[in-house]
Amino acid sequence: MVGAVMNALAGGGTFIGFPTLLFTGIPPISANVTNNMAMLMGSIASGTAYRDRLDVSKRILIPLLIASICGGLTGALLLLRTPAHAFMRVIPWFLLVATLLFTFGKRLANIRHLNVSHEASVRAILTTSFLIFTVTIYGGYFGAGMSIIVLAMLAAAGMADIHAMNALKSLIVIAVNSIAALYFSISGAVYWPQAAVMSAGAIIGGYFGAHFAKRLPQIWVRAFVIVVGSGTTIYFFIKTY
Numbered sequence: 001m002v003g004a005v006m007n008a009l010a011g012g013g014t015f016i017g018f019p020t021l022l023f024t025g026i027p028p029i030s031a032n033v034t035n036n037m038a039m040l041m042g043s044i045a046s047g048t049a050y051r052d053r054l055d056v057s058k059r060i061l062i063p064l065l066i067a068s069i070c071g072g073l074t075g076a077l078l079l080l081r082t083p084a085h086a087f088m089r090v091i092p093w094f095l096l097v098a099t100l101l102f103t104f105g106k107r108l109a110n111i112r113h114l115n116v117s118h119e120a121s122v123r124a125i126l127t128t129s130f131l132i133f134t135v136t137i138y139g140g141y142f143g144a145g146m147s148i149i150v151l152a153m154l155a156a157a158g159m160a161d162i163h164a165m166n167a168l169k170s171l172i173v174i175a176v177n178s179i180a181a182l183y184f185s186i187s188g189a190v191y192w193p194q195a196a197v198m199s200a201g202a203i204i205g206g207y208f209g210a211h212f213a214k215r216l217p218q219i220w221v222r223a224f225v226i227v228v229g230s231g232t233t234i235y236f237f238i239k240t241y
Helices: 001-009 014-023 028-053 059-079 084-087 091-112 124-141 146-156 161-186 192-214 218-240
Strands: none
Touching: 001 014, 001 028, 001 161, 001 192, 001 218, 014 028, 028 059, 028 161, 028 192, 059 124, 059 161, 059 192, 091 146, 091 218, 124 146, 124 161, 146 161, 146 192, 146 218, 161 218
């Protein structure tokens, strides 16, 4: 429930769910897979709560979702075919860049003229779709901090309304986790009893967390994203190095 609330506000819920599953004795890859399944339920719940804040045209939304599905599937394939320890070493750097991108993303958008709006150019849409594709590969593979990275990408793409960003982020995360969860289910890597219990908590946390986030001033939510991003980056640098 706590992890889903964090994901609804900004991200970082995996840093709650994943270690919890490890503490119960589940192997790392299966813990990651099971957490993915549970957080999917939370993302769907928060996405439902955010639906009134979604303000993206179909010509932008569809390419981003296609890129997310392709990236999520690619990451899921990599997870079950490669050792995770090598990828773990780049996670702190990934999160550091993401936090900096989110913090200074609006200024970067002004410099690069990459603005994903209703009148966005084809180049802007393709560029953002490619960036989302690369991020969602990571999301399908591990996913810790993916929401923060997606928010960073959207900020760099010129989005300014944090609630609209959270609404679009929820859809992207749902697309990634859905295709990854489908592949993981077929592969038999999910611990279903734990996934069921976590999913119940994630649905409650995701739905009410999103409603709570919409009532907060945007500057508070942005500050929370930066704090979570900084904290998770520091945590992974300490844990990894």
